[in-house]
Amino acid sequence: MAAGAITPIGGDLDAFWSGLVTGTDGISRIERFPVDDLRVGRGGEIKKLKVPRGRVPGCRASQLLLAAADDLLARAPLEAPADRIGVVVGTALGGVEELERALESDGRLRQAAGALYDAPAHALARRLGARGPVLTVSTACASGATALGVAADLLRAGQADRVVAGGYDILCRFAMRGFDALRSLTRERVRPFDRRRSGLLPGEGAALLLLARDRDAHGPRLGRLLGHASTSDGTHLTAPDPDGRGLDAAIRSALESAGLAPADIDFVSAHGTGTPLNDRIETAVLKRVLGARAGAVPVNSIKGGLGHTMGAAAALEAIMCLLASREGVIPHTLGLEERDPACDLDYVMAAPRAARPRLSLSTSQGFGGCNAALLLEGVAS
Amino acid sequence: MEPKEVLDELKAILTTRLKFDPRRASEMALETPLPKGVEGSIGLDSLDFIELSIAIEERFGIVLDESQDLTEHFASFDTLCRFIVSRTAAP
Amino acid sequence: MTGTAVAGVGLVTGWGDGVSALPADARAAAAGRRVVALSRPPIAGDRFRRATRECLLGVAAVEAVLGDAGLAREDIRGSETALVYVTAGGYGAANRAFVAADTRSVVAGAAGPEHSVGGPREKRAGSVASSTLHFPYTAPSAVPGEVAIEFELTGAYEILIGGAAAAIDALWRATELLARGRCARALVLAVETFAECEDLYARGRWLVRSPLVESAACALLIPGRLATTFAPAAVPSPLETLARARTGETLACAPLIALALARAAGDAGRVSLTGEWRGRRAGLTLETR
Numbered sequence: 001m002a003a004g005a006i007t008p009i010g011g012d013l014d015a016f017w018s019g020l021v022t023g024t025d026g027i028s029r030i031e032r033f034p035v036d037d038l039r040v041g042r043g044g045e046i047k048k049l050k051v052p053r054g055r056v057p058g059c060r061a062s063q064l065l066l067a068a069a070d071d072l073l074a075r076a077p078l079e080a081p082a083d084r085i086g087v088v089v090g091t092a093l094g095g096v097e098e099l100e101r102a103l104e105s106d107g108r109l110r111q112a113a114g115a116l117y118d119a120p121a122h123a124l125a126r127r128l129g130a131r132g133p134v135l136t137v138s139t140a141c142a143s144g145a146t147a148l149g150v151a152a153d154l155l156r157a158g159q160a161d162r163v164v165a166g167g168y169d170i171l172c173r174f175a176m177r178g179f180d181a182l183r184s185l186t187r188e189r190v191r192p193f194d195r196r197r198s199g200l201l202p203g204e205g206a207a208l209l210l211l212a213r214d215r216d217a218h219g220p221r222l223g224r225l226l227g228h229a230s231t232s233d234g235t236h237l238t239a240p241d242p243d244g245r246g247l248d249a250a251i252r253s254a255l256e257s258a259g260l261a262p263a264d265i266d267f268v269s270a271h272g273t274g275t276p277l278n279d280r281i282e283t284a285v286l287k288r289v290l291g292a293r294a295g296a297v298p299v300n301s302i303k304g305g306l307g308h309t310m311g312a313a314a315a316l317e318a319i320m321c322l323l324a325s326r327e328g329v330i331p332h333t334l335g336l337e338e339r340d341p342a343c344d345l346d347y348v349m350a351a352p353r354a355a356r357p358r359l360s361l362s363t364s365q366g367f368g369g370c371n372a373a374l375l376l377e378g379v380a381s
Numbered sequence: 382m383e384p385k386e387v388l389d390e391l392k393a394i395l396t397t398r399l400k401f402d403p404r405r406a407s408e409m410a411l412e413t414p415l416p417k418g419v420e421g422s423i424g425l426d427s428l429d430f431i432e433l434s435i436a437i438e439e440r441f442g443i444v445l446d447e448s449q450d451l452t453e454h455f456a457s458f459d460t461l462c463r464f465i466v467s468r469t470a471a472p
Numbered sequence: 473m474t475g476t477a478v479a480g481v482g483l484v485t486g487w488g489d490g491v492s493a494l495p496a497d498a499r500a501a502a503a504g505r506r507v508v509a510l511s512r513p514p515i516a517g518d519r520f521r522r523a524t525r526e527c528l529l530g531v532a533a534v535e536a537v538l539g540d541a542g543l544a545r546e547d548i549r550g551s552e553t554a555l556v557y558v559t560a561g562g563y564g565a566a567n568r569a570f571v572a573a574d575t576r577s578v579v580a581g582a583a584g585p586e587h588s589v590g591g592p593r594e595k596r597a598g599s600v601a602s603s604t605l606h607f608p609y610t611a612p613s614a615v616p617g618e619v620a621i622e623f624e625l626t627g628a629y630e631i632l633i634g635g636a637a638a639a640i641d642a643l644w645r646a647t648e649l650l651a652r653g654r655c656a657r658a659l660v661l662a663v664e665t666f667a668e669c670e671d672l673y674a675r676g677r678w679l680v681r682s683p684l685v686e687s688a689a690c691a692l693l694i695p696g697r698l699a700t701t702f703a704p705a706a707v708p709s710p711l712e713t714l715a716r717a718r719t720g721e722t723l724a725c726a727p728l729i730a731l732a733l734a735r736a737a738g739d740a741g742r743v744s745l746t747g748e749w750r751g752r753r754a755g756l757t758l759e760t761r
Contacts (some may be wrong), residue, residue, distance in 0.1 A: 034576050083704070092611065094633065100571050103674055112672040114756060116561055117612065124751075135641055136633040138612040146630055153648055155651050159702065174567075177574060178607030183431050183447065217661040229654070234620040234627035238608045239427055246626060249551060253628070253654065327685060368613025369620055370629060399605070400521040424518055431606040 001221045003166075003211055003319045004072025006064055007205040007312075008044035009305050012071045016316070017323050020331035021352045025305045027189065027201055040185040043171045044203020044307025053125075059114050061095045062123040064312075067170045068206035069124055070077040072114070076210050076219075078128065078162050085130035086160035088151040089121045089142025089208075090167035091311035092366065094136070096174045120168065133162040139230060139364025141271075143167050144314030145374050147229030148209065155213045159287075160203035168206035171307075175202050182238065184275060192301035192333050192349050193279045195340035200273040203307025207315035218369035223322040225378040227258030231367030235289050237278060244285035246371040247363060251289050254373040260359070264296055265375075267330060267357035268345075269317040271364050272301020273308050274335065282363065283343045298355060300348045304335030314364040318374055321360035325378020328356040356380055382409075382442075382469055384462040391458060392435045393464075399429055411459040419456075430455060443468045476647040477696025478743075478760040479657075480543070481732040482536025483677025484529065485687040486510045487539070491736040500719035502683035504673060508720060509667045510686040516574060521617075522605045526562045527618040529663045529688035534619055536658070537690040545623060554628035554655035556615035558642035558662045559614070560635040560723040560749070565668035566610045573603065615663055628654045635723040636712070640754035643727065643745070644702040646693045656694075661723040663688040686722035689728035698742055698759035705746040705755030712746045723749075727756075735760055 006011065008026030009019030019148045022094070026044045035041030038272060052066045074302065078085055102111035107244025123259060126136045134153055137147040144167030151165030169175075179185050179202055186199030214224065233246035240247070245262035255261060268290075270282055287294040302311075302320055324330045329352045362374040392409060393450070395401040401423070414422035416430075425433065433455075434445050445451060454464035487493045487501070495501035502508055502730040513532040520528055540543065556753030612633055620629070620659045628649050632638045639662055646658035659696045666673055666684040673684055715753070719729050734743045736737055739760060746755040 022613065037576055080481075091633075096567060099567055103568070112675045115564070115567075115672065116633070118560070118638070118750075131752075132474055133641065133754070134750070135638065137627065137631060137633045138633050140613045150630070150645065157644075157702065159646070160514060172575070173574065174570065174610075178601055178610070179568070181435075181603035181607055182428075183604075230629050231551075231626055232616070232620045232627060234626045236426060236621070237428060237614065244672075253601050257652065257654075297411075304497050366610055366613065367600070367611050368617030370613055370617075370631075401518065402521070405518065411509060428605060428608065429522075 001217050002072055002076030002210045003208065003222060004068045004075065005205065005207040005316060006046065006067040006071065006292065007316060008046050008087050008101065008203050017229050019168045020302060020320060021329055023334050024224050025334060027305065027307055030171065034109065035176055038176055040178045040180055041178065041185055042308060043201050045171050045203055053118065056318065059095050059098050059120065060150065060170045061168060062120040063309045064170060064204065065089065065120050065124045065208040066127050068208045069127055069164065071206050072164065076353050080161040082131040082248055084132055084161040085128060086132040086134065086154050086163040086348065087121055087125045087128065087130050088137060088147045088154065088163060088165040089124065090115060090137040090147035092140045092143055092169050093175060093310065095119045097170065097172050104219055128164060139366055139370040139372065140362040140374035141310050141313060142230065142366040142370040143304050143311040145364045145372035146230045146361065148225060148318060148374060149230060151211050152225050152228060155211060161212065161216060162212045164353060165211055166208035169204060169309035169312055171202055171204035186262045186331065188273060189220060189335055190274040190304045191335040192274045192304055193283065193340055193343040194336045195338050197274045197276060197279060199275050202308040205306065205309040205312040205316060206318055207312050209315065209319065213247065221379060223325060227254040227260065227375040228373065228376050229253035229257060230370065230372045233371065235369060238367050240281050240365055242281065244281045246369060247285045247365060248288060250371040250373040251363065252363065254375050258375050260375060262291060263293065264359050264378040265361045267296055267321065267360045268299040268325065269321050269360060269362040270299050272333065273304055274303060278365065280342055283345055286345060295346055297346060298330055299345045299352060300330060300333045302331060304333055314362060315361035316320065316363045318376055319344065321362055322337050322378050324374065325357055325380065330357065382466055382467055387465050388458055390440055390462065394433065394440065398432055398436045401425040409458060412457060414457045415455055437465065441465055441469055474651050475696040475698040476650050476693050476700050478691055478731055478758055479497055479694045480537045480541025481728060481735060482533045482540050482690045483653050483687065483729060483732045484510065484532050486534060486685045491537050491732050494718045496718065498683060498685065498718055505683055506737040507666045507670045508683050508685040523618050524609045524614065526564050526615050526663050526665055528566065530619045533663065533688035533690040534623060534659060535583060541692050548657065549624040550728060551627045552656040553604055554646060554649045554658040555616055555620060555625050556630045556642045556646050556658060556660045556747055558634065558639045558724045559612060559634065559667065560631045561613060562663045563612045565609060565665055568668055570606055570610050572604065599613040616661065621660065635749035636726040637749035637752050637754040639724040639727045639746060640756050643756050647700045648694060650695055653719040658693040659690055660693060660728065661690045662728055664723045664725050675680060682719040685722050687722045687725040687729065689725045689732065691728050691731055696759045700742050701757045703752045703755055709744040709746040709755065712742060731760065
């Protein structure tokens with residue numbers, strides 16, 4: 001029904017969209033924590049985080065989530081009793097910085113409890129006055145997508161009348177050290193599907209959508225979530241299945257759940273992290289699924305300018321799909337300048353494309369063999 | 382360095398960095414294949430190879446060029462030892 | 473059939489294997505210990521050399537449920553088995569060790585009490601390199617990831633974070649996946665460890681009501697005749713109370729332990745499970761065979 005966001009390319013939903021269509025690059029030298037001992041010190045850092053008013057936890061992850069919530073509430077009221085409002089958010093790293101603070105300072109329960117990955121979701125629920133189900137999903141970088149799917153199911157099962165759902169993650173030293181040690185980071189820029197691509201860069205952000213059952217939604221809406229699925233690769237702890245079988249299964253399962261076919265897909269928002277492996281495998285999966293139409297369906301990745309915002313990524317990408325429908329513009333893939341011959345889909349590159357997709361497929365993958373697919377139907381404005 | 386010394390260092394790396402049981406490591410021979418999926422191999426996957434590469438860089442003071450495909454050198458202890466010897470001998 | 477039935481529950485706890493190892497009164501049996509710990513399962517093989525204790529506990533719990541349900545590995549392999557994993561803090565040990573290895577962090581070396589992951593802690597030369605094999609295991613998805621690899625599970629897959637209420641949500645997710653035909657069977661797995669973060673947990677009296685008991689539990693759900701109900705619960709069910717009395721505080725494992733207790737008592741038919749976390753108590757009724 002409505003959305004709110006905070007990202008490295010814009011501090012609210014409108015700025016996010018305008019940043020996408022103007023090709024804003026939100027990647028910069030990281031300033032918030034030391035990176036000089038790492039091979040790479042760049043990422044999608046939110047430079048100016050306006051801490052939301054009122055009683056707000058000191059935890060950055062919670063602050064991002066609350067900033068996105070404030071943006072959302074400024075656009076749409078919740079309109080449901082407290083015990084009928086649910087919260088489902090996805091995160092890869094939770095409030096991991098709080099663990100460091102808990103270890104630093106003695107005797108503080110707040111940091112210790114805040115170190116658990118579901119703490120920010122509960123801070124959000126308190127902020128919203130939500131007394132219904134509060135869930136935290138953590139399927140690594142697919143978390144945002146799984147969260148939206150679970151939220152839709154909560155509504156369908158009558159467990160809530162409104163659900164605020166999405167994802168978040170912060171850019172922190174924990175993640176930088178980790179990805180640096182995995183040699184997953186690019187020392188250049190993030191170039192999804194480009195033949196020179198050499199890795200990802202992490203980013204931070206939060207994105208939330210307000211979901212309601214179709215028949216209960218009144219007023220302007222952003223679109224509909226028609227189907228979703230989350231599947232397991234079962235092959236490797238960090239690398240995707242070489243044939244992308246898990247992602248393939250997630251896409252087909254999501255289509256089946258929505259009663260749709262690959263021929264119905266107008267646009268694909270790819271996971272497109274910019275790593276040599278991901279982009280190649282994802283392309284191969286999309287070609288298999290889309291079949292003969294593969295060359296004719298526009299595809300993009302917005303990770304070039306944001307970095308990989310992990311838990312927030314799928315939620316931001318879902319919002320982007322819906323806005324693309326409404327605005328009649330598909331943002332281009334920042335960073336993609338020279339297509340890899342092995343990645344030969346119709347990527348939107350160099351400039352945004354005038355197009356009004358009705359049905360979008362959003363794909364996500366994460367550590368631990370996580371795969372997720374969302375099917376989103378937009379509304380023409 | 383001699384290949385035998387290199388092999389001993391690699392076995393030490395396997396134990397301390399890749400968490401192999403020391404007895405298991407001592408049983409490994411020059412011909413033992415490394416990558417997972419090869420019969421008789423010690424089953425290293427891509428994560429292990431990254432850790433191994435980093436350990437080799439640190440222990441032997443060489444730099445492994447990431448843009449190069451070094452797969453053939455990591456096929457077995459034998460190929461790896463010879464690769465390391467050639468790189469440490471280089472002026 | 474649109475209902476769900478429980479075909480088996482596997483359980484390992486700090487008290488031992490299965491329900492039969494549980495004391496009558498956990499608090500008394502703990503005799504003042506804050507944490508009742510589980511040792512690293514002796515699962516042999518190179519494949520698990522770098523896996524954390526939590527990953528192995530996950531594997532052990534799935535092995536246990538196979539035993540309880542009388543199934544073999546081949547019976548669950550493939551895309552028809554869903555895996556739903558839930559934990560409140562099972563990633564804590566790995567996260568703490570990763571932070572402690574950071575030489576730039578104020579808290580470098582603050583690795584906590586003696587119990588360390590898998591064995592004696594090695595002093596690294598402060599190099600980022602030691603993080604390569606460590607970082608992937610800090611993610612909550614590492615446990616179900618290793619389980620999925622080990623048992624070749626390629627079906628529906630979800631991971632929830634939270635305590636007992638989240639485990640009720642996880643069971644609900646499994647019933648939904650079954651009802652929608654997304655899977656032929658569902659494994660609901662929970663793993664909780666506390667030893668490495670004992671001092672952190674100790675800061676919260678609200679968490680440490682009874683001993684914190686490390687455990688891993690897995691329930692196998694299949695289609696059944698009786699429809700499940702999922703709704704908020706005002707008070708703990710008798711099974712929730714029994715599980716806490718017999719096991720102690722097990723966070724996300726609690727509802728699965730309750731299921732195991734119900735089955736061990738010969739309860740068949742509808743069981744009522746509840747679980748509380750951060751002020752919300754969720755409830756689910758299920759058929760058990």
